[in-house]
Amino acid sequence: MLSAILAHAPALQTVVPLIAAPLCVLFGRRHLAWAITLAASLISALFAAYLLAQTLDGSVISYELGGWAPPLGIEYRIDAVNAFVLFIVASVGALVALYARESIEQEIDPALHVYFYTAFLLCLTGLLGVTITGDAFNVFVFLEISSLSTYTLVALGAGRDQRALTAAYNYLIMGTIGATFFVIGIGFLYMLTGTLNMADLAERIAALGDNRTLRIAFVFIFVGIGLKLAMFPLHLWLPNAYSYAPSVVSVFLAATATKVAVYVMLRFLFTVFGFDYGFQAATLQTIVVPLAVIAMFASSIVAIFQSDLKRMLAYSSVAQIGYILLGISLLNKPGLTAGIIHLFNHAVIKGALFMAVGAFVYRIGSSRIEDLRGIGKQMPWMAAAFVAAGLGLIGVPLTAGFISKWYLIQATLDEGAWWLALLIVGSSLLAVIYVWRVVEAMYLAAPVQDAPVKKAPWSMIVPTWIMVLASLYFGINTELTGKAASTAADLLIQATQIEKAPETVPGAPAAGE
């Protein structure tokens, strides 16, 4: 019985939240909807953990949806790369579901709670689907499922601040343009190859060689996904969306949505396109590296001057995405490993930070730094969680952030780009400034009001501390993250020819395909 269910784990981990979503509306009771959401997201997380355990040794699971064999049928293809991302998304989803119940009591009208849970489950479905599928058009469909529900989730912040509506609207416009660019790219690839299965696409693209249509397809997909993942000049939707969305939505988006978009970028860059022709590699090295460095500095500097804590964290996210992109675009194995590890570590760290902010909003109804003065004495657990996660954001030794930066600096030194290593250290110092501003307000300033602030409810403290402890644990014991990330990096590099590029004769068929 169990083995029969586990055989369908790839489909079930996406289908369970998908079916649970309408159930929430059908039952129409908010506490029941919460129970359904928690159960569905836990089940997804268990399946994702199972899939990760299956693929950690580098093996690949191919699941034929409906029994139709690829490349004609839709294939779910799980390797260490996406199993790792699935695990991040599903486990953060389960923690957020636990956290959501109390948090939305304060921020969302009770009559809308059922719809919140529905949209949340649909968003989870979409993100898991994007990650697990091996079909290029399927990526677009799941991407839009997650995006449309995200716009709704952001707009639910209107109960607290009406600017959530315009933030959601602008996100909708930008997100749709991004998704449409992506679908144009897929269209060109289909014209070129007549297939949509990613593995099949990779083979046929390698056989066709470099051509203009391929380049155009690459550019459209690159810009489209760049919009979704908030790559530096395309990040304008992100600060408003994160700061006006309900706190729990900020937690979920910051920890998962951009990470999944980064995964899609990785999958297309490495698995589908490969680096046989130098064009893609040149794009990354001459365009993405400078943009990533600008993101690291410009966004960190902007973060320093924010008066709202959520907005500050949003700008910091743009900077952190810069680190991830920098790691990826170094195009060597340590860099790729660093990018993937930071994907995980940043999800945990930023999730914990936004959860702590959500608790402040829950108790004092504001996330402005000046209103948080003295909160360190009044809400010691949450303030301590914020500081611990904040240290991770800076990259202090013994935190997860340090591991990311360690790998990243190693990767830059491998390339002989010592100046990049210096820039990474320099931008980390900017993180010290903006985290310190908050710590100073929380611990050193006199409290705003003398009335005691009650501590946050347990259902918020527990998930927050699970995240914080995870960020500390993965800073000390890097066995799981290090292994998963380096297996993933190996798989991605095998799919391309980066390592072998110098020896390859031009026009020779792709090895290892």
Next chain:
Amino acid sequence: MFDDFSSSFIIQHYNYWMVIVLMMVGLYIVVSRGNLVKKIVGLNLFQTAVFMLYISVGKIIGGTAPILTGNPDEVYSNPLPHVLILTAIVVGVATTALGLALIVRINERYGTIEEDEIADIEQEIDRQESA
């Protein structure tokens, strides 16, 4: 590639020209118009251009609808792009519906759907908050 850039080149690729024109018109409306509803209309045009791109790719000259007739010489249009675009149309309709729903809410709260007036109101809120 532009060696053969002649009138016949333009005419042979007229479907692509239509797609490009429509796409740019749509994108221009999204960027330039301040009215939120007009932006959604522009977005729709932009998406429709992509639908046309896909559909015209599936067309084979002389091909019929892909229904088996038993005639081995029958030429069929490629139905796959059509199916993909059915999905994309559903996504587009959902996006439009959600966008319009948001505009209704924005109008309720701000009393306007003009982007610059909304920006003024938001600046006013910012000023009050920091005061």
